[in-house]
Amino acid sequence: MNAVSAPETIDPQESAVICRNIHKRFGGRKVLDDVSLSIPKGAVLGLIGSNGAGKTTLMRILVGLLMPESGSAMLLGEPALQMTDASKTRLGYVPQQPDALNWMTVESMLQFVGSFYPRWDSEYMWNCLMRWNIPPSQGLAKLSPGERQRVALIRVLASCPELLILDEPASALDPVARRDFLREIALRAGEAGMTVLFSTHIVSDLERVASHVCFLHEGRLLLDTAMDDLKETHARLSLSREAAVGLSKPLPGEIARRRRPDGGVSIVLTRRGLAPWPSAATASGGTLEAMNLEDLFIEITDQPGAAWFLK
Amino acid sequence: MTRWMRIVGGAFYGTQVLTATLVLIFGGWAAAAEIYATIVWARGSSGFAGIALAGLNVVCSWLLVFHLAGFMRDLRELRVPQHGQLLVGALIGMFALLFVAPCVLVWSLHGGTRDIVMVAMGSVAGTAGALLWQRRARARKVPGARVSAAAPAFVHVQRPNPWRAVRIALGSPYAPASWQRRVLELASLCAAIAVLPILVLLYRSSMNPRGFTIVFYVAQVVGFVPGIALCWLWPLRRLIGIFNARGGALTELALLPGLGGGRQQLRRLLLVALSLPALGLAALLIIALRLIALEHPPNIGYTKVAVTFLLIALVTVPAVLGQIAKPRATVAWFAVMIGQIWWCTYLTWLIPWDMAHRLPVLWLWLTVALVLAVLMVPIGMSIHSLRKILQRPHPFVETSA
Numbered sequence: 204m205n206a207v208s209a210p211e212t213i214d215p216q217e218s219a220v221i222c223r224n225i226h227k228r229f230g231g232r233k234v235l236d237d238v239s240l241s242i243p244k245g246a247v248l249g250l251i252g253s254n255g256a257g258k259t260t261l262m263r264i265l266v267g268l269l270m271p272e273s274g275s276a277m278l279l280g281e282p283a284l285q286m287t288d289a290s291k292t293r294l295g296y297v298p299q300q301p302d303a304l305n306w307m308t309v310e311s312m313l314q315f316v317g318s319f320y321p322r323w324d325s326e327y328m329w330n331c332l333m334r335w336n337i338p339p340s341q342g343l344a345k346l347s348p349g350e351r352q353r354v355a356l357i358r359v360l361a362s363c364p365e366l367l368i369l370d371e372p373a374s375a376l377d378p379v380a381r382r383d384f385l386r387e388i389a390l391r392a393g394e395a396g397m398t399v400l401f402s403t404h405i406v407s408d409l410e411r412v413a414s415h416v417c418f419l420h421e422g423r424l425l426l427d428t429a430m431d432d433l434k435e436t437h438a439r440l441s442l443s444r445e446a447a448v449g450l451s452k453p454l455p456g457e458i459a460r461r462r463r464p465d466g467g468v469s470i471v472l473t474r475r476g477l478a479p480w481p482s483a484a485t486a487s488g489g490t491l492e493a494m495n496l497e498d499l500f501i502e503i504t505d506q507p508g509a510a511w512f513l514k
Numbered sequence: 515m516t517r518w519m520r521i522v523g524g525a526f527y528g529t530q531v532l533t534a535t536l537v538l539i540f541g542g543w544a545a546a547a548e549i550y551a552t553i554v555w556a557r558g559s560s561g562f563a564g565i566a567l568a569g570l571n572v573v574c575s576w577l578l579v580f581h582l583a584g585f586m587r588d589l590r591e592l593r594v595p596q597h598g599q600l601l602v603g604a605l606i607g608m609f610a611l612l613f614v615a616p617c618v619l620v621w622s623l624h625g626g627t628r629d630i631v632m633v634a635m636g637s638v639a640g641t642a643g644a645l646l647w648q649r650r651a652r653a654r655k656v657p658g659a660r661v662s663a664a665a666p667a668f669v670h671v672q673r674p675n676p677w678r679a680v681r682i683a684l685g686s687p688y689a690p691a692s693w694q695r696r697v698l699e700l701a702s703l704c705a706a707i708a709v710l711p712i713l714v715l716l717y718r719s720s721m722n723p724r725g726f727t728i729v730f731y732v733a734q735v736v737g738f739v740p741g742i743a744l745c746w747l748w749p750l751r752r753l754i755g756i757f758n759a760r761g762g763a764l765t766e767l768a769l770l771p772g773l774g775g776g777r778q779q780l781r782r783l784l785l786v787a788l789s790l791p792a793l794g795l796a797a798l799l800i801i802a803l804r805l806i807a808l809e810h811p812p813n814i815g816y817t818k819v820a821v822t823f824l825l826i827a828l829v830t831v832p833a834v835l836g837q838i839a840k841p842r843a844t845v846a847w848f849a850v851m852i853g854q855i856w857w858c859t860y861l862t863w864l865i866p867w868d869m870a871h872r873l874p875v876l877w878l879w880l881t882v883a884l885v886l887a888v889l890m891v892p893i894g895m896s897i898h899s900l901r902k903i904l905q906r907p908h909p910f911v912e913t914s915a
Contacts, residue, residue, distance in 0.1 A: 268768055270911050284907045291771035306685040315682055318673040319770050 575640025
C-alpha cells in the first residue's frame with residue numbers, strides 16, 4: 204500500500220494519519236506546497252529529505268502544533284488542531300530538539316509526564332534509563348544533546364503510543380543507542396501494530412526499519428513507495444555523452460535527471476508495479492541498474508527544481 | 515609564586531559568583547557589626563544582636579566553605595602542581611575568615627564571651643552544613659551510582675490537577691517548591707532590595723546630611739530595580755519562554771492529555787502566569803508606599819509611586835502579549851519595550867504635578883486628553899495581541915507565517 208494516496212480514496216479507519224493539500228509559507232517562502240499524505244495503521248514511514256525540505260514543518264502540522272495556511276490534517280481520526288484527550292494519550296511526538304521541561308530532573312519529568320498517561324510503562328522507563336546509563340537525578344538542562352534525545356525517546360515509548368511521530372530521532376544518538384532504538388521501533392511496530400512516522404537524514408536507519416519511504420524535497424512530496432518495491436519500481440538509466448545527445452525531452456516515468464562530471468547523464472525512472480520499462484529507455488543504448496535508497500536520495504535531491512518532474 | 519597568584523586570581527575573578535559572594539559577606543558583616551556595636555553601646559548588652567550575628571555567620575561560613583570545596587575540587591581536577599601547599603594556604607585563610615576574624619570583631623566591639631562562643635558555633639554549623647551539602651551533591655553525581663542496579667518499584671504518581679500541571683510546566687518561580695526554597699527566594703529578594711540602602715546607611719557618617727538624603731533616595735529607587743526584575747520581569751520571561759521555545763515546553767503542554775481544551779488551557783495559563791508577578795508587583799508597591807510613609811510626604815508622593823507601578827504594568831504587558839502573539843518578534847523589540855519602564859519612571863517623578871493647579875482649564879483638559887491618548891497605545895497593543903492569541907484554536911499552536 205502506498206503511503207501517499209489520492210485523498211478521496213483514503214479510508215479514515217485504515218489510516219493513522221491523513222493530510223490533504225497542505226500549504227505553508229514562512230515569510231513569503233513556500234515551505235510546504237500541496238502535500239497530501241496518508242499513513243496506513245501499522246506502517247513505519249520514513250520521511251527523508253534534505254535540510255530545509257519542510258520535514259519538521261510537516262510534522263508540526265501533523266501533530267497540531269502549527270497551523271497550515273490551507274489544507275487539513277487528521278490524526279487518529281480527529282482533526283490535528285482539535286485533538287481530544289483520548290487521542291493525545293495514543294500519540295507520541297518527539298521534536299527535533301527536545302527541550303521540554305528542561306528545568307526538571309530526568310526522573311521528575313518522566314514521572315510528571317507519566318502521570319498523564321494511563322498506559323505508562325514505568326518498568327520500561329527504568330530499564331531504559333539503566334541501559335542507557337542516564338542518571339535519573341540529573342537535571343535535563345545538564346544532559347548532553349544525545350542524552351536528552353534518549354530521555355525524550357524514553358518518554359514517548361513509555362507512554363505506549365499507537366502513533367509515534369519522531370523528528371530526526373536518531374540524529375544525536377551514538378551507534379549503539381541508535382541500534383537499540385531502531386530495534387525497539389521495529390519490535391513495537393511488528394508486535395503492537397504501532398504506526399510510526401519518522402524523519403531522518405540517515406538512510407541506513409530508514410532501510411533498517413521503514414516499511415514505506417517518502418521523499419520530501421523543496422516542500423513537495425516527490426515520491427512514495429513501499430521499501431520492498433523500491434528496487435523493482437525505480438532504476439537508474441546511465442547514458443554516455445553521445446547517447447544522451449538525442450534525449451532532450453523527459454522520458455516516460457522519468458522523475459529526475461542529473462548530468463555527471465564525465466558529460467554523461469543519469470536518469471531516474473519509475474514504473475508501476477512490474478510493468479515494463481519505457482521502450483525509449485532500453486532503446487537509448489544506456490544501462491539500467493537497480494538503485495538503493497541512498498542512490499535514489501542523491502539522484503533526486505542533487506538538482507534544482509526536482510519537484511517539477513512529478514508535476 | 516606568580517602561578518599561584520594566577521590560580522587564586524582566577525578562582526576569584528573567573529567566576530563572578532565568588533566575588534559577589536565575598537562582597538555580600540563583607541557588606542553583611544559590616545552592617546551587622548554596626549548594628550551590634552550600636553546596641554552594645556546603647557544598652558550595654560547585645561541581646562538579640564548577638565544571635566543575629568551568629569546567624570549571619572552560619573550563612574557566611576556556609577557560602578565560604580561551599581566555594582572552598584569547589585575550589586579544592588577544581589584544583590584536584592586540574593592537577594595543579596604543588597596544589598597541596600595552595601590548599602593549606604586556602605584552609606588557613608578560610609580558618610582566619612571563618613573563626614578568627616568574626617571572633618576578633620565581636621571582641622573588638624566589646625562583645626561578651628557568650629557572643630564570641632555563639633559566633634564561633636555559627637561558623638562550625640555553617641561549615642558542617644556546607645560539607646554535608648557537598649557530600650550529598652557528590653553522591654548524586656558518582657558515575658557508578660547513577661542508576662541503581664534494580665529498577666525501583668513503580669510508584670504511580672498522582673496526576674496533578676490542571677492548575678498544578680501548568681505551574682509545573684512553567685518552572686521556577688511558578689512551580690511548586692519546598693518551603694525552604696521559598697524562604698530562600700524571599701530572603702534573596704529582601705536582600706536584593708535592601709542591600710544598597712543598608713550600604714548607604716553604613717557610610718552615613720562619612721556624608722553630609724544633604725548628600726546622604728540624595729544618595730539614600732537613589733539607593734532606595736535602585737534597590738527596587740532588582741525587586742521589579744525578580745518579581746515582575748523574570749516570571750513574565752518564563753511565560754514568553756513557554757511560547758517561544760520551538761519544540762520546547764509548549765509542545766509538552768499542547769500534547770499532554772487531560773489538560774482540557776484550548777480556551778481552558780489559555781485561560782488557566784494566563785491566570786497562573788500573571789497572578790504571581792501581579793502579586794509580586796503589588797507587594798513591592800506596598801513596600802514602596804510604606805517606605806514613603808515613613809517620611810510623611812504630601813499625598814502627591816503616594817500618587818507618584820502608584821502611577822510608577824501602574825506604568826510598569828502598562829508598559830510590560832503589551833510587550834509580553836506581543837511576544838506571545840508573534841513569537842518571532844525580535845528580542846530587541848522586547849528589550850526596547852521593557853526599557854520604557856525607566857523612561858516612564860523618570861517622567862513620572864520629574865513632572866511637577868502641582869502644576870495642574872496653575873494651568874488654565876483648557877490646557878488642563880488637553881493635558882489629560884493627551885495622557886489618556888498616550889495610555890491608549892499600550893492598552894490598544896495589548897488588546898490587539900490578545901485578540902490574535904484568542905484566534906488560535908489552541909494557545910500553543912503557531913499561526914505566524
